[in-house]
């Protein structure tokens with residue numbers, strides 16, 4: 001299998017061998033970690049994490065992953081204010097320079113396409129940790145890994161995706177990955193103004209994936225194997241009024257969860273706002289905190305693959 005240099009989009013992960021390799025490696029690393037037997041294949045290597053948008057899980061799990069594998073870090077949160085970007089430096093110049101100090105760069109930026117641009121001039125691998133309303137490939141990899149672990153398969157599934165499908169980059173990245181397995185049906189549930197952009201529905205059509213689009217959750221929860229809930233992305237709205245009009249349309253609570261199948265799972269990339277009630281957390285089907293934990297091991301596997 002040909003080795004990837006950058007991780008920019010899940011469209012790069014069409015090779016089933018690569019997915020199997022990463023998933024098996026993540027599981028092994030979790031075992032080694034539990035036994036306190038982790039190897040340190042990244043000793044002497046440095047990861048730069050530069051985040052122009054807020055993050056909790058993505059940045060911390062990458063940082064933890066790098067250090068657990070023996071590597072070191074240079075890291076910047078709030079990079080719009082705290083890096084030379086505040087003085088007017090271009091991303092291209094920043095990336096060129098950081099490439100001298102680090103062996104790979106994890107980049108989150110509000111503008112779609114920035115990771116691609118960075119990769120075009122970078123001397124070291126670029127990992128897209130979210131490019132605006134574009135993609136978030138490492139989240140989608142850990143999401144697919146979670147589905148595989150929780151349900152024991154990633155084919156023949158009915159997947160409901162609920163919320164802000166227009167701006168939700170985790171959805172944009174997960175759909176192409178889901179499409180790789182046979183027997184997938186997707187129910188897309190959003191307000192009309194937050195529908196999945198056409199380029200992604202086109203992708204579903206091109207791959208002959210059965211899908212529905214609707215505004216109500218009624219009728220989909222009962223059939224779903226995976227209920228993937230998303231946050232309405234407040235930071236992508238031009239006005240507070242536009243956000244307020246759609247922010248509380250969907251809510252999974254104990255009553256709605258009761259309509260789901262016994263062996264279905266509820267996923268969310270987090271952070272959640274009001275879309276999943278905390279009373280659901282104790283339901284065994286609530287997989288979102290396990291999903292966040294899987295992110296650590298999947299990112300360890302990915303760093304090891306890229307850098308060891």
Ligand code: NCD
Nearest residue numbers: 057058130136231269270271
């Ligand atoms: C997501 C993101 O940043 O796109 N968060 C994450 O990385 N887990 C989802 C979100 O912000 O709603």
